[in-house]
Amino acid sequence: MAAPSEPITRAKPAKRVSIREIARQAGVSTATVSMVLNDNPKITQATREKVRKVIDRAGYQPNRIAQSLSGKYTRVLGVLLPTLRHALADPYFGELISGICDRAARLGHKVTLESAKPDFIREKKHLELFDRRFVDGVLCIGFNDRHVFLKDFAKAGHPMVVVNNQFDSWGVDQVVCDYRSGTDQVMTYLQQLGHTKIGLIHGSPDVFTSRVIIDVFKHRTPELDDTFLEDGHFTEEHGIAATHALLERHPDLTAIFAGNDKMALGAMRALSLRGIKVPEQISVVGFDDIPYSKFVTPALTTVHLPFYEAGDLACERLIQRIRGKNDRINETLSTHLVLRESTGIVPRA
Incomplete structure:
Protein backbone atom coordinates (compact mmCIF):
# COMPACT_ATOMS: atom_id res chain seq x y z
CA MET A 1 0.00 0.00 0.00
CA ALA A 2 1.48 3.35 -1.07
CA ALA A 3 2.24 5.87 1.63
CA PRO A 4 -0.06 8.87 1.59
CA SER A 5 1.57 11.79 -0.11
CA GLU A 6 2.36 14.84 1.98
CA PRO A 7 0.22 17.91 1.32
CA ILE A 8 1.85 20.41 -1.01
CA THR A 9 2.63 23.68 0.69
CA ARG A 10 3.20 26.75 -1.46
CA ALA A 11 5.40 29.58 -0.32
CA LYS A 12 3.46 32.72 0.22
CA PRO A 13 4.52 35.52 -2.12
CA ALA A 14 6.49 38.27 -0.46
CA LYS A 15 4.28 41.09 0.65
CA ARG A 16 4.66 44.11 -1.60
CA VAL A 17 6.11 47.09 0.23
CA SER A 18 3.80 50.07 0.05
CA ILE A 19 4.68 53.71 -0.36
CA ARG A 20 3.13 54.31 3.08
CA GLU A 21 5.58 51.87 4.63
CA ILE A 22 8.48 53.63 2.93
CA ALA A 23 7.23 56.95 4.27
CA ARG A 24 6.87 55.52 7.81
CA GLN A 25 10.40 54.07 7.84
CA ALA A 26 11.91 57.26 6.43
CA GLY A 27 9.94 59.49 8.80
CA VAL A 28 8.42 61.55 5.98
CA SER A 29 5.03 61.93 4.29
CA THR A 30 3.85 59.78 1.39
CA ALA A 31 3.83 62.96 -0.72
CA THR A 32 7.55 63.41 -0.03
CA VAL A 33 8.28 59.82 -1.11
CA SER A 34 6.29 60.43 -4.29
CA MET A 35 8.26 63.59 -5.01
CA VAL A 36 11.56 61.72 -4.49
CA LEU A 37 10.44 59.03 -6.95
CA ASN A 38 9.62 61.74 -9.49
CA ASP A 39 12.86 63.70 -8.95
CA ASN A 40 11.01 66.78 -7.79
CA PRO A 41 13.58 69.58 -7.42
CA LYS A 42 11.80 70.88 -4.30
CA ILE A 43 13.18 67.96 -2.28
CA THR A 44 16.50 68.60 -0.54
CA GLN A 45 19.45 66.33 -1.26
CA ALA A 46 19.55 65.10 2.35
CA THR A 47 15.88 64.07 2.28
CA ARG A 48 16.31 62.49 -1.15
CA GLU A 49 19.22 60.36 0.04
CA LYS A 50 17.40 59.33 3.24
CA VAL A 51 14.32 58.18 1.33
CA ARG A 52 16.39 56.47 -1.37
CA LYS A 53 18.24 54.44 1.28
CA VAL A 54 14.95 53.19 2.70
CA ILE A 55 13.66 52.38 -0.80
CA ASP A 56 16.81 50.39 -1.61
CA ARG A 57 16.79 48.55 1.73
CA ALA A 58 13.12 47.63 1.45
CA GLY A 59 13.33 46.64 -2.23
CA TYR A 60 10.42 48.92 -3.07
CA GLN A 61 9.36 48.86 -6.74
CA PRO A 62 7.06 51.73 -7.79
CA ASN A 63 4.13 50.88 -10.04
CA ARG A 64 5.31 52.58 -13.23
CA ILE A 65 2.08 51.83 -15.10
CA ALA A 66 0.01 53.51 -12.43
CA GLN A 67 2.44 56.42 -12.36
CA SER A 68 2.19 56.91 -16.12
CA LEU A 69 -1.60 56.84 -16.02
CA SER A 70 -1.92 59.25 -13.12
CA GLY A 71 1.06 61.50 -13.81
CA LYS A 72 2.32 63.65 -16.62
CA TYR A 73 5.33 61.47 -17.53
CA THR A 74 5.94 57.77 -18.13
CA ARG A 75 9.66 58.20 -17.40
CA CYS A 177 30.19 64.37 -33.50
CA ASP A 178 32.32 66.83 -35.48
CA TYR A 179 33.06 64.86 -38.66
CA ARG A 180 34.24 67.94 -40.55
CA SER A 181 37.00 68.75 -38.07
CA GLY A 182 37.98 65.09 -37.81
CA THR A 183 38.35 64.77 -41.59
CA ASP A 184 40.36 67.97 -41.75
CA GLN A 185 42.73 66.59 -39.13
CA VAL A 186 43.24 63.39 -41.13
CA MET A 187 43.94 65.20 -44.37
CA THR A 188 46.35 67.64 -42.74
CA TYR A 189 48.25 64.77 -41.14
CA LEU A 190 48.50 62.67 -44.32
CA GLN A 191 49.60 65.64 -46.41
CA GLN A 192 52.21 66.56 -43.81
CA LEU A 193 53.57 63.03 -44.21
CA GLY A 194 53.89 63.71 -47.95
CA HIS A 195 50.91 61.71 -49.22
CA THR A 196 49.23 63.02 -52.37
CA LYS A 197 47.85 59.80 -53.88
CA ILE A 198 45.17 59.07 -51.29
CA GLY A 199 42.18 56.80 -51.76
CA LEU A 200 38.95 57.40 -49.84
CA ILE A 201 36.67 54.56 -48.76
CA HIS A 202 33.50 56.33 -47.68
CA GLY A 203 30.15 55.26 -46.27
CA SER A 204 26.77 55.64 -47.95
CA PRO A 205 26.19 59.14 -49.40
CA ASP A 206 22.63 58.85 -48.03
CA VAL A 207 24.15 59.64 -44.62
CA PHE A 208 24.96 63.27 -43.86
CA THR A 209 28.18 62.46 -41.98
CA SER A 210 29.48 60.47 -44.97
CA ARG A 211 28.81 63.43 -47.25
CA VAL A 212 30.80 65.65 -44.88
CA ILE A 213 33.82 63.34 -45.16
CA ILE A 214 33.53 63.23 -48.96
CA ASP A 215 33.15 67.01 -49.16
CA VAL A 216 36.22 67.75 -47.02
CA PHE A 217 38.30 65.10 -48.84
CA LYS A 218 37.48 66.62 -52.23
CA HIS A 219 38.16 70.12 -50.97
CA ARG A 220 41.58 69.08 -49.65
CA THR A 221 42.55 67.07 -52.77
CA PRO A 222 41.31 69.06 -55.80
CA GLU A 223 43.85 67.27 -58.01
CA LEU A 224 42.18 63.87 -57.43
CA ASP A 225 39.09 62.81 -59.39
CA ASP A 226 36.22 60.54 -58.34
CA THR A 227 38.18 57.41 -59.28
CA PHE A 228 40.01 57.87 -55.97
CA LEU A 229 36.72 57.36 -54.08
CA GLU A 230 34.91 54.09 -53.40
CA ASP A 231 31.81 53.24 -51.35
CA GLY A 232 32.61 50.78 -48.55
CA HIS A 233 29.04 50.59 -47.17
CA PHE A 234 30.36 50.87 -43.58
CA THR A 235 31.43 47.18 -43.40
CA GLU A 236 34.69 45.22 -43.29
CA GLU A 237 33.72 43.10 -46.29
CA HIS A 238 32.99 46.10 -48.48
CA GLY A 239 36.14 47.75 -47.17
CA ILE A 240 38.10 44.84 -48.62
CA ALA A 241 36.30 45.10 -51.98
CA ALA A 242 36.72 48.89 -52.08
CA THR A 243 40.46 48.59 -51.47
CA HIS A 244 40.88 46.11 -54.31
CA ALA A 245 38.89 48.42 -56.61
CA LEU A 246 40.99 51.48 -55.68
CA LEU A 247 44.28 49.63 -56.23
CA GLU A 248 43.14 48.26 -59.57
CA ARG A 249 42.56 51.83 -60.72
CA HIS A 250 45.49 53.42 -58.87
CA PRO A 251 48.27 50.98 -58.01
CA ASP A 252 50.44 53.95 -56.97
CA LEU A 253 48.29 54.84 -53.93
CA THR A 254 50.35 55.65 -50.85
CA ALA A 255 47.51 56.10 -48.35
CA ILE A 256 43.94 54.94 -47.77
CA PHE A 257 41.50 56.92 -45.63
CA ALA A 258 38.39 55.02 -44.53
CA GLY A 259 35.23 56.70 -43.25
CA ASN A 260 34.94 54.27 -40.34
CA ASP A 261 37.23 51.80 -38.58
CA LYS A 262 35.42 48.72 -39.88
CA MET A 263 36.15 49.72 -43.47
CA ALA A 264 39.73 50.59 -42.47
CA LEU A 265 40.21 47.11 -41.00
CA GLY A 266 38.84 45.68 -44.25
CA ALA A 267 41.37 47.79 -46.15
CA MET A 268 44.22 46.44 -44.01
CA ARG A 269 43.04 42.90 -44.69
CA ALA A 270 42.94 43.52 -48.45
CA LEU A 271 46.45 44.99 -48.39
CA SER A 272 47.70 41.97 -46.44
CA LEU A 273 46.18 39.64 -49.05
CA ARG A 274 48.08 41.57 -51.72
CA GLY A 275 51.34 41.37 -49.81
CA ILE A 276 51.41 45.15 -49.26
CA LYS A 277 52.95 46.27 -45.98
CA VAL A 278 51.24 48.83 -43.72
CA PRO A 279 52.53 51.50 -43.26
CA GLU A 280 55.81 50.88 -45.12
CA GLN A 281 54.09 50.82 -48.52
CA ILE A 282 50.59 52.20 -47.84
CA SER A 283 49.33 54.09 -44.79
CA VAL A 284 45.80 53.46 -43.51
CA VAL A 285 43.64 55.81 -41.42
CA GLY A 286 40.25 55.00 -39.92
CA PHE A 287 37.46 57.02 -38.34
CA ASP A 288 35.62 56.19 -35.06
CA ASP A 289 38.29 54.78 -32.71
CA ILE A 290 36.25 51.70 -31.87
CA PRO A 291 37.76 49.73 -28.94
CA TYR A 292 39.56 47.01 -30.94
CA SER A 293 41.22 49.45 -33.40
CA LYS A 294 44.16 49.71 -30.99
CA PHE A 295 44.61 45.93 -30.79
CA VAL A 296 45.07 45.09 -34.48
CA THR A 297 48.56 44.85 -36.00
CA PRO A 298 49.61 47.45 -36.85
CA ALA A 299 47.43 49.46 -34.46
CA LEU A 300 45.10 51.73 -36.41
CA THR A 301 45.55 55.48 -36.67
CA THR A 302 42.03 56.89 -36.46
CA VAL A 303 39.81 59.77 -35.40
CA HIS A 304 38.27 59.42 -31.95
CA LEU A 305 34.53 60.09 -31.98
CA PRO A 306 32.95 60.40 -28.51
Whole structure:
Protein backbone atom coordinates (compact mmCIF):
# COMPACT_ATOMS: atom_id res chain seq x y z
CA MET A 1 0.00 0.00 0.00
CA ALA A 2 1.48 3.35 -1.07
CA ALA A 3 2.24 5.87 1.63
CA PRO A 4 -0.06 8.87 1.59
CA SER A 5 1.57 11.79 -0.11
CA GLU A 6 2.36 14.84 1.98
CA PRO A 7 0.22 17.91 1.32
CA ILE A 8 1.85 20.41 -1.01
CA THR A 9 2.63 23.68 0.69
CA ARG A 10 3.20 26.75 -1.46
CA ALA A 11 5.40 29.58 -0.32
CA LYS A 12 3.46 32.72 0.22
CA PRO A 13 4.52 35.52 -2.12
CA ALA A 14 6.49 38.27 -0.46
CA LYS A 15 4.28 41.09 0.65
CA ARG A 16 4.66 44.11 -1.60
CA VAL A 17 6.11 47.09 0.23
CA SER A 18 3.80 50.07 0.05
CA ILE A 19 4.68 53.71 -0.36
CA ARG A 20 3.13 54.31 3.08
CA GLU A 21 5.58 51.87 4.63
CA ILE A 22 8.48 53.63 2.93
CA ALA A 23 7.23 56.95 4.27
CA ARG A 24 6.87 55.52 7.81
CA GLN A 25 10.40 54.07 7.84
CA ALA A 26 11.91 57.26 6.43
CA GLY A 27 9.94 59.49 8.80
CA VAL A 28 8.42 61.55 5.98
CA SER A 29 5.03 61.93 4.29
CA THR A 30 3.85 59.78 1.39
CA ALA A 31 3.83 62.96 -0.72
CA THR A 32 7.55 63.41 -0.03
CA VAL A 33 8.28 59.82 -1.11
CA SER A 34 6.29 60.43 -4.29
CA MET A 35 8.26 63.59 -5.01
CA VAL A 36 11.56 61.72 -4.49
CA LEU A 37 10.44 59.03 -6.95
CA ASN A 38 9.62 61.74 -9.49
CA ASP A 39 12.86 63.70 -8.95
CA ASN A 40 11.01 66.78 -7.79
CA PRO A 41 13.58 69.58 -7.42
CA LYS A 42 11.80 70.88 -4.30
CA ILE A 43 13.18 67.96 -2.28
CA THR A 44 16.50 68.60 -0.54
CA GLN A 45 19.45 66.33 -1.26
CA ALA A 46 19.55 65.10 2.35
CA THR A 47 15.88 64.07 2.28
CA ARG A 48 16.31 62.49 -1.15
CA GLU A 49 19.22 60.36 0.04
CA LYS A 50 17.40 59.33 3.24
CA VAL A 51 14.32 58.18 1.33
CA ARG A 52 16.39 56.47 -1.37
CA LYS A 53 18.24 54.44 1.28
CA VAL A 54 14.95 53.19 2.70
CA ILE A 55 13.66 52.38 -0.80
CA ASP A 56 16.81 50.39 -1.61
CA ARG A 57 16.79 48.55 1.73
CA ALA A 58 13.12 47.63 1.45
CA GLY A 59 13.33 46.64 -2.23
CA TYR A 60 10.42 48.92 -3.07
CA GLN A 61 9.36 48.86 -6.74
CA PRO A 62 7.06 51.73 -7.79
CA ASN A 63 4.13 50.88 -10.04
CA ARG A 64 5.31 52.58 -13.23
CA ILE A 65 2.08 51.83 -15.10
CA ALA A 66 0.01 53.51 -12.43
CA GLN A 67 2.44 56.42 -12.36
CA SER A 68 2.19 56.91 -16.12
CA LEU A 69 -1.60 56.84 -16.02
CA SER A 70 -1.92 59.25 -13.12
CA GLY A 71 1.06 61.50 -13.81
CA LYS A 72 2.32 63.65 -16.62
CA TYR A 73 5.33 61.47 -17.53
CA THR A 74 5.94 57.77 -18.13
CA ARG A 75 9.66 58.20 -17.40
CA VAL A 76 10.39 55.85 -20.29
CA LEU A 77 12.52 56.75 -23.32
CA GLY A 78 12.47 54.92 -26.64
CA VAL A 79 15.58 54.17 -28.70
CA LEU A 80 14.62 53.69 -32.34
CA LEU A 81 16.99 51.67 -34.57
CA PRO A 82 16.91 50.72 -38.25
CA THR A 83 16.53 47.08 -39.26
CA LEU A 84 20.20 46.09 -39.40
CA ARG A 85 21.64 42.64 -38.67
CA HIS A 86 23.53 42.41 -35.38
CA ALA A 87 23.12 46.14 -34.74
CA LEU A 88 23.47 45.72 -30.99
CA ALA A 89 26.75 43.81 -31.45
CA ASP A 90 28.22 46.72 -33.41
CA PRO A 91 30.56 48.91 -31.30
CA TYR A 92 29.06 52.02 -32.93
CA PHE A 93 25.53 51.31 -31.72
CA GLY A 94 26.77 49.77 -28.48
CA GLU A 95 28.66 52.89 -27.40
CA LEU A 96 25.79 55.25 -28.26
CA ILE A 97 23.19 53.11 -26.50
CA SER A 98 25.44 52.66 -23.44
CA GLY A 99 25.70 56.44 -23.10
CA ILE A 100 21.94 56.78 -23.42
CA CYS A 101 21.11 54.05 -20.91
CA ASP A 102 23.60 55.23 -18.29
CA ARG A 103 22.37 58.83 -18.43
CA ALA A 104 18.73 57.69 -18.41
CA ALA A 105 19.33 55.58 -15.31
CA ARG A 106 21.00 58.47 -13.49
CA LEU A 107 18.01 60.65 -14.30
CA GLY A 108 15.47 58.04 -13.17
CA HIS A 109 14.29 56.87 -16.59
CA LYS A 110 13.92 53.49 -18.27
CA VAL A 111 14.91 52.77 -21.89
CA THR A 112 13.08 50.59 -24.41
CA LEU A 113 14.43 49.57 -27.83
CA GLU A 114 12.31 49.55 -30.99
CA SER A 115 13.23 48.39 -34.50
CA ALA A 116 11.84 50.60 -37.27
CA LYS A 117 10.77 47.81 -39.60
CA PRO A 118 8.83 48.83 -42.73
CA ASP A 119 5.50 47.64 -41.33
CA PHE A 120 6.23 49.42 -38.02
CA ILE A 121 6.51 52.73 -39.89
CA ARG A 122 3.72 51.99 -42.39
CA GLU A 123 1.28 51.33 -39.55
CA LYS A 124 2.39 54.55 -37.80
CA LYS A 125 3.52 52.66 -34.72
CA HIS A 126 6.36 55.13 -34.25
CA LEU A 127 3.70 57.76 -33.49
CA GLU A 128 1.67 55.26 -31.49
CA LEU A 129 4.56 55.12 -29.01
CA PHE A 130 3.44 58.60 -27.96
CA ASP A 131 -0.29 58.30 -28.61
CA ARG A 132 -0.56 55.29 -26.29
CA ARG A 133 1.85 56.81 -23.75
CA PHE A 134 4.49 54.09 -24.04
CA VAL A 135 7.30 56.69 -24.01
CA ASP A 136 7.93 60.34 -23.22
CA GLY A 137 10.45 60.79 -26.05
CA VAL A 138 12.61 58.91 -28.55
CA LEU A 139 16.25 58.88 -29.60
CA CYS A 140 16.91 57.83 -33.21
CA ILE A 141 20.19 56.14 -34.20
CA GLY A 142 21.51 54.93 -37.56
CA PHE A 143 18.96 56.46 -39.94
CA ASN A 144 19.64 58.20 -43.25
CA ASP A 145 17.98 60.52 -45.76
CA ARG A 146 15.60 57.79 -46.94
CA HIS A 147 13.98 57.57 -43.51
CA VAL A 148 11.66 60.52 -43.99
CA PHE A 149 9.33 59.26 -41.26
CA LEU A 150 11.60 61.12 -38.80
CA LYS A 151 9.83 64.29 -39.89
CA ASP A 152 6.61 62.92 -38.39
CA PHE A 153 7.88 63.47 -34.85
CA ALA A 154 8.59 67.17 -35.44
CA LYS A 155 5.25 67.68 -37.20
CA ALA A 156 3.38 66.09 -34.30
CA GLY A 157 5.40 67.99 -31.70
CA HIS A 158 6.76 64.81 -30.11
CA PRO A 159 10.16 65.03 -28.33
CA MET A 160 12.78 63.32 -30.51
CA VAL A 161 16.56 63.66 -30.84
CA VAL A 162 18.65 62.27 -33.71
CA VAL A 163 21.92 60.87 -32.35
CA ASN A 164 25.13 61.29 -34.40
CA ASN A 165 23.61 62.38 -37.68
CA GLN A 166 22.12 65.57 -39.08
CA PHE A 167 18.93 66.46 -40.92
CA ASP A 168 19.20 70.23 -40.95
CA SER A 169 16.27 70.91 -43.29
CA TRP A 170 13.87 68.61 -41.40
CA GLY A 171 13.58 70.72 -38.26
CA VAL A 172 14.58 67.89 -35.92
CA ASP A 173 16.78 68.04 -32.81
CA GLN A 174 20.22 66.46 -33.14
CA VAL A 175 23.48 65.71 -31.33
CA VAL A 176 26.41 64.82 -33.60
CA CYS A 177 30.19 64.37 -33.50
CA ASP A 178 32.32 66.83 -35.48
CA TYR A 179 33.06 64.86 -38.66
CA ARG A 180 34.24 67.94 -40.55
CA SER A 181 37.00 68.75 -38.07
CA GLY A 182 37.98 65.09 -37.81
CA THR A 183 38.35 64.77 -41.59
CA ASP A 184 40.36 67.97 -41.75
CA GLN A 185 42.73 66.59 -39.13
CA VAL A 186 43.24 63.39 -41.13
CA MET A 187 43.94 65.20 -44.37
CA THR A 188 46.35 67.64 -42.74
CA TYR A 189 48.25 64.77 -41.14
CA LEU A 190 48.50 62.67 -44.32
CA GLN A 191 49.60 65.64 -46.41
CA GLN A 192 52.21 66.56 -43.81
CA LEU A 193 53.57 63.03 -44.21
CA GLY A 194 53.89 63.71 -47.95
CA HIS A 195 50.91 61.71 -49.22
CA THR A 196 49.23 63.02 -52.37
CA LYS A 197 47.85 59.80 -53.88
CA ILE A 198 45.17 59.07 -51.29
CA GLY A 199 42.18 56.80 -51.76
CA LEU A 200 38.95 57.40 -49.84
CA ILE A 201 36.67 54.56 -48.76
CA HIS A 202 33.50 56.33 -47.68
CA GLY A 203 30.15 55.26 -46.27
CA SER A 204 26.77 55.64 -47.95
CA PRO A 205 26.19 59.14 -49.40
CA ASP A 206 22.63 58.85 -48.03
CA VAL A 207 24.15 59.64 -44.62
CA PHE A 208 24.96 63.27 -43.86
CA THR A 209 28.18 62.46 -41.98
CA SER A 210 29.48 60.47 -44.97
CA ARG A 211 28.81 63.43 -47.25
CA VAL A 212 30.80 65.65 -44.88
CA ILE A 213 33.82 63.34 -45.16
CA ILE A 214 33.53 63.23 -48.96
CA ASP A 215 33.15 67.01 -49.16
CA VAL A 216 36.22 67.75 -47.02
CA PHE A 217 38.30 65.10 -48.84
CA LYS A 218 37.48 66.62 -52.23
CA HIS A 219 38.16 70.12 -50.97
CA ARG A 220 41.58 69.08 -49.65
CA THR A 221 42.55 67.07 -52.77
CA PRO A 222 41.31 69.06 -55.80
CA GLU A 223 43.85 67.27 -58.01
CA LEU A 224 42.18 63.87 -57.43
CA ASP A 225 39.09 62.81 -59.39
CA ASP A 226 36.22 60.54 -58.34
CA THR A 227 38.18 57.41 -59.28
CA PHE A 228 40.01 57.87 -55.97
CA LEU A 229 36.72 57.36 -54.08
CA GLU A 230 34.91 54.09 -53.40
CA ASP A 231 31.81 53.24 -51.35
CA GLY A 232 32.61 50.78 -48.55
CA HIS A 233 29.04 50.59 -47.17
CA PHE A 234 30.36 50.87 -43.58
CA THR A 235 31.43 47.18 -43.40
CA GLU A 236 34.69 45.22 -43.29
CA GLU A 237 33.72 43.10 -46.29
CA HIS A 238 32.99 46.10 -48.48
CA GLY A 239 36.14 47.75 -47.17
CA ILE A 240 38.10 44.84 -48.62
CA ALA A 241 36.30 45.10 -51.98
CA ALA A 242 36.72 48.89 -52.08
CA THR A 243 40.46 48.59 -51.47
CA HIS A 244 40.88 46.11 -54.31
CA ALA A 245 38.89 48.42 -56.61
CA LEU A 246 40.99 51.48 -55.68
CA LEU A 247 44.28 49.63 -56.23
CA GLU A 248 43.14 48.26 -59.57
CA ARG A 249 42.56 51.83 -60.72
CA HIS A 250 45.49 53.42 -58.87
CA PRO A 251 48.27 50.98 -58.01
CA ASP A 252 50.44 53.95 -56.97
CA LEU A 253 48.29 54.84 -53.93
CA THR A 254 50.35 55.65 -50.85
CA ALA A 255 47.51 56.10 -48.35
CA ILE A 256 43.94 54.94 -47.77
CA PHE A 257 41.50 56.92 -45.63
CA ALA A 258 38.39 55.02 -44.53
CA GLY A 259 35.23 56.70 -43.25
CA ASN A 260 34.94 54.27 -40.34
CA ASP A 261 37.23 51.80 -38.58
CA LYS A 262 35.42 48.72 -39.88
CA MET A 263 36.15 49.72 -43.47
CA ALA A 264 39.73 50.59 -42.47
CA LEU A 265 40.21 47.11 -41.00
CA GLY A 266 38.84 45.68 -44.25
CA ALA A 267 41.37 47.79 -46.15
CA MET A 268 44.22 46.44 -44.01
CA ARG A 269 43.04 42.90 -44.69
CA ALA A 270 42.94 43.52 -48.45
CA LEU A 271 46.45 44.99 -48.39
CA SER A 272 47.70 41.97 -46.44
CA LEU A 273 46.18 39.64 -49.05
CA ARG A 274 48.08 41.57 -51.72
CA GLY A 275 51.34 41.37 -49.81
CA ILE A 276 51.41 45.15 -49.26
CA LYS A 277 52.95 46.27 -45.98
CA VAL A 278 51.24 48.83 -43.72
CA PRO A 279 52.53 51.50 -43.26
CA GLU A 280 55.81 50.88 -45.12
CA GLN A 281 54.09 50.82 -48.52
CA ILE A 282 50.59 52.20 -47.84
CA SER A 283 49.33 54.09 -44.79
CA VAL A 284 45.80 53.46 -43.51
CA VAL A 285 43.64 55.81 -41.42
CA GLY A 286 40.25 55.00 -39.92
CA PHE A 287 37.46 57.02 -38.34
CA ASP A 288 35.62 56.19 -35.06
CA ASP A 289 38.29 54.78 -32.71
CA ILE A 290 36.25 51.70 -31.87
CA PRO A 291 37.76 49.73 -28.94
CA TYR A 292 39.56 47.01 -30.94
CA SER A 293 41.22 49.45 -33.40
CA LYS A 294 44.16 49.71 -30.99
CA PHE A 295 44.61 45.93 -30.79
CA VAL A 296 45.07 45.09 -34.48
CA THR A 297 48.56 44.85 -36.00
CA PRO A 298 49.61 47.45 -36.85
CA ALA A 299 47.43 49.46 -34.46
CA LEU A 300 45.10 51.73 -36.41
CA THR A 301 45.55 55.48 -36.67
CA THR A 302 42.03 56.89 -36.46
CA VAL A 303 39.81 59.77 -35.40
CA HIS A 304 38.27 59.42 -31.95
CA LEU A 305 34.53 60.09 -31.98
CA PRO A 306 32.95 60.40 -28.51
CA PHE A 307 30.01 58.08 -29.16
CA TYR A 308 29.33 57.33 -25.50
CA GLU A 309 29.32 61.05 -24.69
CA ALA A 310 27.05 61.74 -27.68
CA GLY A 311 24.50 59.23 -26.39
CA ASP A 312 24.80 60.62 -22.87
CA LEU A 313 24.28 64.23 -23.99
CA ALA A 314 21.46 63.37 -26.39
CA CYS A 315 19.60 61.60 -23.58
CA GLU A 316 20.03 64.55 -21.23
CA ARG A 317 18.86 67.04 -23.88
CA LEU A 318 15.84 64.87 -24.71
CA ILE A 319 14.74 64.80 -21.07
CA GLN A 320 15.12 68.58 -20.93
CA ARG A 321 12.91 68.84 -24.01
CA ILE A 322 10.33 66.51 -22.42
CA ARG A 323 10.28 68.73 -19.32
CA GLY A 324 9.43 71.80 -21.36
CA LYS A 325 12.70 73.30 -22.62
CA ASN A 326 11.94 74.66 -26.09
CA ASP A 327 15.39 75.71 -27.38
CA ARG A 328 16.46 73.94 -30.57
CA ILE A 329 18.89 71.07 -29.84
CA ASN A 330 21.81 71.20 -32.27
CA GLU A 331 24.94 70.05 -30.43
CA THR A 332 28.33 69.16 -31.95
CA LEU A 333 30.94 67.24 -29.96
CA SER A 334 34.65 67.72 -30.69
CA THR A 335 36.84 64.98 -32.19
CA HIS A 336 40.58 64.35 -32.29
CA LEU A 337 43.09 62.32 -34.28
CA VAL A 338 44.69 59.34 -32.51
CA LEU A 339 48.14 58.51 -33.93
CA ARG A 340 49.12 54.83 -33.95
CA GLU A 341 51.22 52.50 -36.10
CA SER A 342 49.27 52.23 -39.37
CA THR A 343 50.56 55.51 -40.83
CA GLY A 344 53.98 56.74 -41.86
CA ILE A 345 55.78 59.10 -44.20
CA VAL A 346 55.21 58.58 -47.92
CA PRO A 347 57.48 55.76 -49.21
CA ARG A 348 60.29 56.66 -51.56
CA ALA A 349 59.79 55.76 -55.18
